[in-house]
Amino acid sequence: MKKPPLIWLNVILFASTLLAAVILVPWRGITHGFDGFEWLTFVILCFFSGLSITAGYHRLWSHKAYKAHAVIRFFYALGGALALQNSALHWSSDHRIHHKHVDNNVKDPYSAKMGFWYSHIGWMLREYQAHRYHDYNNARDLQKDRIVMWQHKHYLLLTILMNIGLPVFIGWLNGDILSMFILAGVLRLVIGHHTTFFINSLAHIWGKQTYTDKNTARDNGFLALFTHGEGYHNFHHIFENDYRNGIQWWDYDPTKWLIRLLSYLGLASDLRKVPQERIEAAKYQMQLLNTKQKVGHLPDADEMLAKLQAEFEQLKTHLAEYYQAKKAVLDAKRKQVCHIELKAQMEISKIRFKLQKHNWKMLTASY
Template sequence: MSKPKIIWLNVTVFLVTFLIAAIAVPYRAITHGFEAAEIIMAIACFCYCGMSITAGYHRLWSHKTYEAHAIVRFIYAIGGAFALQNSALHWSSDHRIHHKHVDNNDVDPYSAKRGFWYSHIGWMLREYQAHRYNDYDNVRDLKRDPIVMWQHKHYLTLVLLTNIGIPLVFGLWYGDVLSSLLLIGFLRLVLSHHTTFFINSLAHIWGKQTYTDKNTARDNGVLALFTFGEGYHNFHHLFENDYRNGIRWWQFDPTKWMIKLFSYVGLADKLRKSPEDKIEKAKLAMALKTTQQRLTSHPQAEEMLKKLEHEYEVLLAKINEFYALKKQILLNKKQQLVCEVENSELMKQFFELKANLAEQRKNWQLLTTKFA
């Protein structure tokens, strides 16, 4: 069977930019050196491109996890062109198909089950799914966004203005055009590309399946450091409508923090979060499954499995009871019964349940660790 036609433009762009970044940039660093201002500007542009993809292309346009002011959307559109990862319309269309058909080699544009190379970059080097390149039926909502359509229409112009114009203007201002083109142009672009591509490849083979094993996505805190929080990919694939990827305060997710900051100053609203109880139950069910699998070959497997399943049922019951009560308290507060609620038996019951649940979580953690 013949392979799909090679997309020579993509091959040329990826190859040439990578060779210049890998050879010319180190050579220039050794023979001439780079100034601190040039390095800082390159890092700033890298962050701008990355956050435009994660907060804009991904969490705003692909998943509609929040709504953003037109100014913010415009900034994302420019940054997305600077990142050179196709228009927001096309990127979002690909990504929605990926989520809907994840790991399906025949439909998923960058299925991880076709191997690291394919999911990382190979899928863009040949016309694997040419029949749908101009089919945007799954992003009809984005067609109503004038900024998305403006960027899509003028994408090539914006790419040239940002990828050549920004490094050139900075180089002319600072007095070193060549260094600026190499650092802010080529090296920044290659880093922007491959850190994003790692989410399609590495984040599907390296890390933990914390919440589900129904797809190949993994949670990886190391990848989160280089991808502005996108490394918590197992969570994302199960709770794709959540504006957060790292849901704990200590998890590195600057995209989440920026979106939250925008909401404080009126530049973003309607931030969507997955219910806490659903997140906890998914994590609990996955922990039960992995522990059960580890115990199958143990000499006392039957006894241990019974104890494990009993603790699971007890903890699940307490979680249901706790969150049901919590919802009732929130409802009462919304009905402006704050004073009455705080002094009611409901609050006493809530704090008792909270303490009991914490103790039960601790017991569960000790049990699953013991059986590890």
């Protein structure tokens, strides 16, 4: 099968920036060195561009996981241009298709089943999506956002200003344009590109399928460290409209923290969270499937599977009862009616659920 034509602009961009980073950074570091302000600028711009992609392009515009003030959207638009990953409109349109047709080698723009190279960067090097490159029908809501459309219309100019003009200007202020451009311009861009691309590639290969096995997405806390919290990808693919990716307090998800901070400051609103009951139900369902696979080949598999299923059904029952009781208490509080009895019922349900969770944990751990 004949491959589509190369997109030479992308080939040259990715190859030249990577080559420049590999050669120029050590050369400049050895012959001249980088000062503290240059490293600080590098870190700040890494976070600015990275969070503009994760909090802006991804969770705000692609998934509408929350609403953001126009000032914040404007900064996301600038940071997105700095990240040099196409306009917010185009990026979000591609990403929505990815979620709708995940792992479909024909329809998913960066299907992981096409292999690591393809999903990481190969899909951008050839005209694989030429037939729909300017089709944004799945992002009509974004076409009503004046900031999104302003960025889309002036994207080329903005990328030049942000990727060349900004580091050059900061370097001029600091007295060393070349060092600043190499570090905060070139190296920052290459790192930003490939850490984002790892979510399309590595995060569909390496990690755990905690909540679903319906797609290749994996949860990987290590990847989250380099992707501003995007490494909890299995969770994201089943609960894509949640503003969080790392749902535990200890999960490294600075994108979540930024969105929450913005909400405290009145600059973000309508933060969407998947009900905890649905999250736990999905997790236990996967634990059931994984444990069934472990015991399926054992001599007394039928007996074990029956016991496992019975415990799982009890777990589901106690899960539903607890969250129903909790909801009843919250509803009563809102209506300002007496909820003492409801609260007592909730506590009983909570204890039963907790005990059953313990039983379930011990049972699944024994196989």
